[in-house]
Amino acid sequence: MEMETITENQKVxxxxxxxKMFGHxxxxxxxxxxxxxxxxxxxxxxxxxxxxxxxxxxVMRFNHLxxxxxxxxxxxxSERLKVLEADGYLCRTMFPEVPVRVExxxxxxxxSYLQKLIxxxxxxxxxxxxxxxxxxxxxxx
Amino acid sequence: MEMETITENQKVxxxxxxxKMFGHxxxxxxxxxxxxxxxxxxxxxxxxxxxxxxxxxxVMRFNHLxxxxxxxxxxxxSERLKVLEADGYLCRTMFPEVPVRVExxxxxxxxSYLQKLIxxxxxxxxxxxxxxxxxxxxxxx
DNA sequence: CGGCATCCGAGTAGATACTG
DNA sequence: CAGTATCTACTCGGATGCCG
Numbered sequence: 020m021e022m023e024t025i026t027e028n029q030k031v032x033x034x035x036x037x038x039k040m041f042g043h044x045x046x047x048x049x050x051x052x053x054x055x056x057x058x059x060x061x062x063x064x065x066x067x068x069x070x071x072x073x074x075x076x077x078v079m080r081f082n083h084l085x086x087x088x089x090x091x092x093x094x095x096x097s098e099r100l101k102v103l104e105a106d107g108y109l110c111r112t113m114f115p116e117v118p119v120r121v122e123x124x125x126x127x128x129x130x131s132y133l134q135k136l137i138x139x140x141x142x143x144x145x146x147x148x149x150x151x152x153x154x155x156x157x158x159x160x
Numbered sequence: 161m162e163m164e165t166i167t168e169n170q171k172v173x174x175x176x177x178x179x180k181m182f183g184h185x186x187x188x189x190x191x192x193x194x195x196x197x198x199x200x201x202x203x204x205x206x207x208x209x210x211x212x213x214x215x216x217x218x219v220m221r222f223n224h225l226x227x228x229x230x231x232x233x234x235x236x237x238s239e240r241l242k243v244l245e246a247d248g249y250l251c252r253t254m255f256p257e258v259p260v261r262v263e264x265x266x267x268x269x270x271x272s273y274l275q276k277l278i279x280x281x282x283x284x285x286x287x288x289x290x291x292x293x294x295x296x297x298x299x300x301x
Numbered sequence: 302c303g304g305c306a307t308c309c310g311a312g313t314a315g316a317t318a319c320t321g
Numbered sequence: 322c323a324g325t326a327t328c329t330a331c332t333c334g335g336a337t338g339c340c341g
Contacts (some may be wrong), residue, residue, distance in 0.1 A: 033271070036278050037216040037231045040285055052230065054212070054281050062208070062280075064200035075178040081303050089193065092335055097304065103168035107294030118302040128290065130166045131173070135283045137177050140204075142276045144181055147194035147274045149269065152186050152202070153248030153333075222323050233315050238324060259322040260321085 060106060065091055065099050067136060073109060073125045074133045082121055109134060200248060206232055206240050210275060214250060214266045215274045221263055249273060 060066065068088045073079060075114035079087075085096055100123060103109050114120040126131060201207065208300040209229045214220060220228075226237055241264060244250050249270035266274060 025268055025275070029275070030271065033215055033275060033278060036282065037212065040278075040281060041216050045258060053285050055209060055231070057288040057291045058208065058280070058284040059205035062203045062205070064196045064203070065198065067203070068196060071178065071182070074167045075172055075182050090196070093304075094306095094336090095334065096230075105295050105298040106291045107298075111305095117341090118187040119304085121303060122260075127166055128287070128294075130171065131287075132168075132283065134170070137174060137181075139199070139276045139280055140181060142273065143179065144194050145163075146269070147198040150198045150247045153269075154246050154252070157246040157248075200339070235316090235326095236314065239313095253328060254323095257322095258321095260324090 024119070057106075060102055061108060063099075065095060066103060067140070069096075069099055069103065069107060070125065070129060070133055070136060071140060073123060073129070076120050078124045080120065084123065086138065103129075178280060198247075201243055202249060202273065204240075206236060209280070210237075210240055210244065211249060211266065211270060211274055211277060212281060214270070215278070219263050219265045221261065225264065237273060244270075 061070070068091075072084060072087045076083070076087075079159065081096070081100075084100075085091060085093070087092060088096065091099075100109070100111065104111050106124055109123050110126050110129075112122045113123075114122070168216070202211070206229060209232075210225065213225060213228045217224070217228075222237070222241075225231060225241075226234070229237065232240075241252070245252050248267055250264050251267050251270075253263045253265075255263070
């Protein structure tokens with residue numbers, strides 16, 4: 020598995036960041052958890068793709084998105100768009116023409132999320148082969 | 161909404177990265193998509209929390225994880241652990257004592273993912289209030 | 302065209318009980 | 322202790338049809 024090796028030093032840095040994030044959650048039970056509750060919505064596969072495509076094409080209409088986000092259904096797409104709009108990631112603009120035109124684009128908040136998302140996606144693209152072969156190896160033995 | 165403003169310059173950089181990622185997917189339909197297919201598994205809310213906690217506590221046992229990953233059920237936890245192991249993110253070690261002891265820890269591959277995940281989680285923690293208030297505002301008007 | 306409403310089947314989650 | 326088994330409930334996704 021070729022991969023930039025993670026040094027012990029990096030692991031320590033990571034541990035420090037985690038301590039900041041988790042330190043205060045450590046004692047009590049986490050009825051509310053930002054990672055679980057906030058990110059769950061914006062980190063499912065469809066939402067990720069929607070946000071990434073809206074980063075790529077600054078403005079998109081419904082059917083354009085549907086073509087690009089391959090495999091998504093009308094229903095799910097419109098649901099996700101609604102949720103992402105509600106959470107402030109994207110902005111929906113309707114032009115009352117005939118036929119109606121509706122355009123979607125990222126808000127500044129959405130762009131801020133997009134930046135984080137891109138790094139994760141780059142990672143996923145880079146290592147997807149590793150994951151696939153891991154899966155196969157695991158199934159066999 | 162206080163947030164480091166995203167400059168046009170940054171947007172351009174992001175667009176370039178996206179072009180690299182999406183450029184080759186642009187023409188054809190994406191039957192296979194690493195982001196959708198690989199990341200979906202490792203980016204659901206439970207998997208994220210499991211990986212983050214395994215970054216925080218280098219070694220954890222089943223019930224320890226269950227206590228920390230608040231709200232997860234036996235079934236889902238054991239399913240997720242199995243998938244994450246299969247994809248190579250974590251390593252499961254069984255000690256045939258009585259009673260059995262099973263320990264989970266991240267692989268190097270898992271640590272590499274953890275690093276990306278942490279930034280996303282930091283973002284989520286920082287802006288969770290923004291998202292929550294966005295949601296409320298949207299519901300009202 | 303750009304959706305939303307509805308229905309239905311399949312899969313998933315959760316609770317509980319149980320076992321090696 | 323570390324899960325599995327089982328059952329139920331619910332959510333999700335896909336297909337279809339409707340409407341402005």
